[in-house]
Amino acid sequence: MSVIETLSPARSRSPGWRPSLPGRHALLPYAVPAAILMLWEIAGATGLVADTVMPRPSTIFATAVRMTLSGELFTHLGVSAARALAGLVIGGGIGFALGVANGVSRISETLTDTTLQMIRNIPHLALIPLVILWFGIGEGAKLFLVALGVFFPIYLNTLHGIRNVDSQLIEMGRAYGMTSRELFRRVVLPGALPSIFVGLRYGLGIMWLTLIVAETLSASSGLGYMAMQAREFMILDVVVLSILLYAALGKLADTLTRALDRRALKWSPAYAGR
Amino acid sequence: MQAVNLLPRDIEVPPMLRGNQGASVRLSGVSRSFDANRVLAGLDLHVRPGEFLSIVGKSGCGKSTLLRLIAGLDKPTTGTVTVDGKPATQAGDRLRIMFQEPRLLPWASVADNVAIGLRNGPDPDAVAEALELVQLPDKASFWPAQLSGGQRQRVALARALVSHPGLLVLDEPLGALDALTRLTMQNLIRDMHAKAGFTAILVTHDVAEAVALSDRVIVLGQGGILSQTEILRVGPVTRGSAELAAIEGEILDAIFAA
Numbered sequence: 122m123s124v125i126e127t128l129s130p131a132r133s134r135s136p137g138w139r140p141s142l143p144g145r146h147a148l149l150p151y152a153v154p155a156a157i158l159m160l161w162e163i164a165g166a167t168g169l170v171a172d173t174v175m176p177r178p179s180t181i182f183a184t185a186v187r188m189t190l191s192g193e194l195f196t197h198l199g200v201s202a203a204r205a206l207a208g209l210v211i212g213g214g215i216g217f218a219l220g221v222a223n224g225v226s227r228i229s230e231t232l233t234d235t236t237l238q239m240i241r242n243i244p245h246l247a248l249i250p251l252v253i254l255w256f257g258i259g260e261g262a263k264l265f266l267v268a269l270g271v272f273f274p275i276y277l278n279t280l281h282g283i284r285n286v287d288s289q290l291i292e293m294g295r296a297y298g299m300t301s302r303e304l305f306r307r308v309v310l311p312g313a314l315p316s317i318f319v320g321l322r323y324g325l326g327i328m329w330l331t332l333i334v335a336e337t338l339s340a341s342s343g344l345g346y347m348a349m350q351a352r353e354f355m356i357l358d359v360v361v362l363s364i365l366l367y368a369a370l371g372k373l374a375d376t377l378t379r380a381l382d383r384r385a386l387k388w389s390p391a392y393a394g395r
Numbered sequence: 396m397q398a399v400n401l402l403p404r405d406i407e408v409p410p411m412l413r414g415n416q417g418a419s420v421r422l423s424g425v426s427r428s429f430d431a432n433r434v435l436a437g438l439d440l441h442v443r444p445g446e447f448l449s450i451v452g453k454s455g456c457g458k459s460t461l462l463r464l465i466a467g468l469d470k471p472t473t474g475t476v477t478v479d480g481k482p483a484t485q486a487g488d489r490l491r492i493m494f495q496e497p498r499l500l501p502w503a504s505v506a507d508n509v510a511i512g513l514r515n516g517p518d519p520d521a522v523a524e525a526l527e528l529v530q531l532p533d534k535a536s537f538w539p540a541q542l543s544g545g546q547r548q549r550v551a552l553a554r555a556l557v558s559h560p561g562l563l564v565l566d567e568p569l570g571a572l573d574a575l576t577r578l579t580m581q582n583l584i585r586d587m588h589a590k591a592g593f594t595a596i597l598v599t600h601d602v603a604e605a606v607a608l609s610d611r612v613i614v615l616g617q618g619g620i621l622s623q624t625e626i627l628r629v630g631p632v633t634r635g636s637a638e639l640a641a642i643e644g645e646i647l648d649a650i651f652a653a
Contacts, residue, residue: 289494289496289498290498290500292468292498293494293498294511295468296466296467296468296492297491297511297512297554298487298488298514299511307500307503307511308500311500311502311503312502314502386502388501388502388503388538388539388540389501389540390540
């Protein structure tokens, strides 16, 4: 999972040969999850699947309500979200800065890119034993792992985006008297943005993944801790609840980036009229 | 020297173009080599203020190289290129270039793209005037992706003219357009030139286009100028007239004789 390839930005999603859906279909993507939930509930209620193997959705929902009311859920959720965000800001920030530096400066790229490519080939989760030895099981360890995981997709895609900015536009900018700073702000950065967003989406996926693993291994709070704690005491509904919460958080992060993406790339023909 | 005698025309000069002076361009002893390959060798050329000059020639004859030198995008190996007596690289917004592609920023609106031509910050009035001039006054808030190829090239023309340049350098700007749009654009560029009085230098592979637009056509080859044809205009040209066809034939002969 630490082998991340750069992709071309997801903007050429033109309808093409696929016929468009008739009528409103905002809820259609949720039809399959809803059907699964229903079948699951029925399987539990009829005794087909024992509650000790897989608790029913209604049980899990009740647990969620109970833990929300007691405040326990939000404490863990808040702790996890704060860790995720801090790791994203630190790792993403450094990745973006280095991506820009190496995209703009040949000296910087020559100096650092080979090193970074070598580090990239180490699965960052393989560093867990070392990280625990360095940072103990405190916040530092989790922050370090999340930041490291988020760093690479954002670094690679920023670099890729900047390198692939249309050289004809850069020549135009120069011919029209733009200074290097203007050229960066008005041509290079907007041109690299679609690729940077691809990096961000990848980074968010890795962010949750890393956090789950780190919290499961060593933590005294957070969603991962909540799940491990529940496992110790065989509280199955809490285990499943935390897994579902991870899914919801991942989806939420992805939706937010998509919205951001659409807003920032509204000039792109792929987004026109959508 | 050929003379094409036609009616004078009555042009109303818009305020933004009034009092604009064409730049004088001078190349002396210009050579340009790429490694061992010598593309231009000791070329001399003087373009008068307000003149419309076209450069034609076989592909690979160095016409794009010459244009890049004039536009200050490249420096000669030996010799000098000056615009109004100053090196072309320092011409600033006295010199503007139109490329084969529109090269608009896709993430900037049409108005913002035109404003790139202004060095002293955005000036909505100047931008609106330039868009009016290229007959796209209602497209200011559009994205380039929402325009047709010809409209995009017109926005590029507005961007080039918004700073009232003394020299407009055109690198086959109509090459990628369909035949009809091409004719419309030719008329637009010729009108603009007649009204504004800037000096224009056009590189094209289309001899008919060169003849239709220019005061002088030079044929480039073997590192230098092979022939020159002056076209004296008194008014608008009737496309496809016998005089123009004759000139076109002569220029084509000169190209193929090389």
